[in-house]
Amino acid sequence: MAWKSLDDMDLAGKVVLTRVDINVPMEDGRVTDMTRIERIAPTVADILKAGGKPVLMAHFDRPKGKVVPSMSLEPLVPALSGTFGVPVRFAADCIGAEAKKAVAALPEGEVLLLENTRFHPGEEKNDPEFAASLAALGEIFCNDAFSAAHRAHGSTEGIARLLPACAGRLMAAELSALEAALGAPKRPVVAVVGGAKVSTKLDLLGNLVRKVDHLVIGGGMANTFLAAKGIGVGKSLCEHDMTGTAKEILAKAGEASCEIVLPEDIVVAREFRAGAENETLAADACPEDAMILDAGPETVKRIAAVFEGAKTLIWNGPLGAFEISPFDAATNAAAAKAAELTRNGALISVAGGGDTVSALNRADAAKDFTYVSSAGGAFLEWMEGKTLPGVAALEQ
Structure with a gap:
């Protein structure tokens, strides 16, 4: 399979827009199953180790293109920070001035989580303008969300056409395992x-x-x-x-x-x-x-x-x-x-x-x-x- 991994990219000093799947079960504002968060930790760790700045893009539930406060990603910040072992900042939007300001302020060694991509109708429509607004935030796109790869959305497919793109550790592991099982x-x-x-x-x-x-x-x-x-x-x-x-x-x-x-x-x-x-x-x-x-x-x-x-x-x-x-x-x-x-x-x-x-x-x-x-x-x-x-x- 002809896809690049993190090892093929020069990440030093670069903002790495990283699509993850953290659509995890929650109860009373707390994560009840950490599996998906734990599985993206190696990708985040390797981006940080290479001197990159991980900016996480993700969806949560089905807000259908509207802002639904109960579907905000902000309550996941403590779970992410605890798993990654570094501070995780939060941006109240995934595109526009708010997101740009948060990316610009992100220090080395920390992680930024953008708000739910599905708060914008352009995400599920794979709208080129929405994808371009996401791409404008960074220099490299890393897809670590195999579980969302069957959807042609702005943050999974559209953005990959606009920036140098690679697979994260989880995505690479999934693709390698599947190729071994059914490809060859x-x-x-x-x-x-x-x-x-x-x-x-x-x-x-x-x-x-x-x-x-x-x-x-x-x-x-x-x-x-x-x-x-x-x-x-x-x-x-x-x-x-x-x-x-x-x-x-x-x-x-x-x-x-x-x-x-x-x-x-x-x-x-x-x-x-x-x-x-x-x-x-x-x-x-x-x-x-x-x-x-x-x-x-x-x-x-x-x-x-x-x-x-x-x-x-x-x-x-x-x-x-x-x-x-x-x-x-x-x-x-x-x-x-x-x-x-x-x-x-x-x-x-x-x-x-x-x-x-x-x-x-x-x-x-x-x-x-x-x-x-x-x-x-x-x-x-x-x-x-x-x-x-x-x-x-x-x-x-």
Whole structure:
């Protein structure tokens, strides 16, 4: 991939406009999950070390082009300063006189945070004038927000055309991990795709059957595929109107010599709650009054065998109702197997998407994966084979 990193840029004495994703959960004015802030710290540290002045641009929530005080980035300043270990200043706007004054006053060794870029309608419209107003504040553009790279916005795509541009440490790590997993992977490649609906992951499945050797389908999506094969799924979550599409994907997989792995056995219950009475049955034996809530132990053994024969794993989505016990068993067991193989150097494992990260954390497996992406939509669109505007702009 032809993008520059921080190491390719002369940062000394330069204002480095750095796009970050700090759209973090907040409660009573405090950050409740520091992951995204911690992940941008290496980029900020390296800019400072090279003598650059980091000026952070970010969005928060969806103010839709209007100033919404409750969506200001100012309450994040203490969390940023504590993580970076240096003073963080705040500018009450991201463009114009207020921003210019704050940039001019920024001393070496400190960081400036600009106000929410989405307070301006030009951000999401990728308005050239807005992008030019941002670019006027600095000399180098560093994009460290892979999770916002699927949006062609002023602070992700527009500005990259106006200044010398590079990828930050987090962006570079994401791109390198994804290239290793799907761009030029070590084979065999297995993908795990779970979640509720086939309809939301059609492009993803269509792309993967041409790229991977094994495709494990779990969660509610698996029920739709079982139904497509004429198997009764009782009262399970199932998109019966998508069975024709599921058949097409099965046919495409056959043509591409991609093995689709569906549940061989299932865990069913009559109610969706933690600790509900349940039983394990063959995949084709779901009672009419029951719901499939997890894959069974034989399916887990099959998935483990596929993992053992693979060199690369891409994971998006859980295998069952992982939020409640005991229907988290298949996801936990498969995640533990992937973690073990990765620890032993036998597997390159890359995972991403909100539910996926949550499931892998619950299984205590995320720390052993080769790479866990903090991105949701961008990770999915990359898996779908789509061009990400924020990445494409860096490559030009």
